[in-house]
Amino acid sequence: MDSFATLIKNRRSTRKFTDRLLSPEQVEMILKAALMAPASKRKNPWQFIVVEDKEMLKKLAGCKAAGSSFLEGCALAVVVIANVMESDVWVEDASIASIYMQLQAEDLGLGSCWCQIRNRQTEDDTDANTYVRDLLDIPYQLEVLSIIGFGYKDQERKPFDEAHLQWEKIHLGTFKMPEENKEA
Ligand SMILES: Cc1cc2nc3c(=O)[nH]c(=O)nc-3n(C[C@H](O)[C@H](O)[C@H](O)COP(=O)(O)O)c2cc1C
Numbered sequence: 001m002d003s004f005a006t007l008i009k010n011r012r013s014t015r016k017f018t019d020r021l022l023s024p025e026q027v028e029m030i031l032k033a034a035l036m037a038p039a040s041k042r043k044n045p046w047q048f049i050v051v052e053d054k055e056m057l058k059k060l061a062g063c064k065a066a067g068s069s070f071l072e073g074c075a076l077a078v079v080v081i082a083n084v085m086e087s088d089v090w091v092e093d094a095s096i097a098s099i100y101m102q103l104q105a106e107d108l109g110l111g112s113c114w115c116q117i118r119n120r121q122t123e124d125d126t127d128a129n130t131y132v133r134d135l136l137d138i139p140y141q142l143e144v145l146s147i148i149g150f151g152y153k154d155q156e157r158k159p160f161d162e163a164h165l166q167w168e169k170i171h172l173g174t175f176k177m178p179e180e181n182k183e184a
Pocket residue numbers: 011012013014015066067068070113114115116117
């Protein structure tokens with residue numbers, strides 16, 4: 001198994017997948033990662049809807065004007081929802097669970113991509129959250145944060161090039177403007 005540092009370097013968003021289905025064990029591993037994600041005060045405001053049905057994946061792919069079409073070709077989509085009444089930091093909790101699943105998928109050699117739903121609209125300007133909620137019968141107190149699509153990779157993505165990391169975003173000790181930061 002690769003080191004965690006290698007996994008982080010190699011993980012890139014995958015939007016093209018082969019037709020191969022995931023095994024029940026792989027799906028379970030991905031869901032277990034979500035359920036083990038850190039959550040503020042261990043309130044676990046999130047819930048996860050597992051979608052493998054091709055017709056439903058196609059419908060989900062229409063949830064936004066742009067950036068959601070890849071969902072049609074994935075083997076599995078996990079819709080990440082959270083009860084906004086259960087935690088004031090549900091966005092953070094649901095985001096962490098989302099990325100945990102993506103990292104677990106990478107560790108399994110699978111590809112994944114985040115589809116943003118919160119604060120996004122469909123082509124006809126409907127709230128994407130409402131669109132997904134109606135499709136999947138999600139109760140009103142639960143908001144949709146993201147849909148993470150998974151599958152076997154059908155595209156090569158280059159790992160991060162460490163020569164191009166934005167070190168200027170790192171400030172040592174106190175905030176420094178980019179020029180000052182260079183001198184550090
Ligand atoms: C909060 C968030 C929202 C994103 N929304 C989308 C999306 O709606 N559609 C999409 O194709 N990719 C989406 N992505 C993936 C980003 O486009 C991707 O992470 C970014 O371009 C960097 O590429 P990389 O993941 O390959 O390093 C999202 C990622 C994050 C973290």
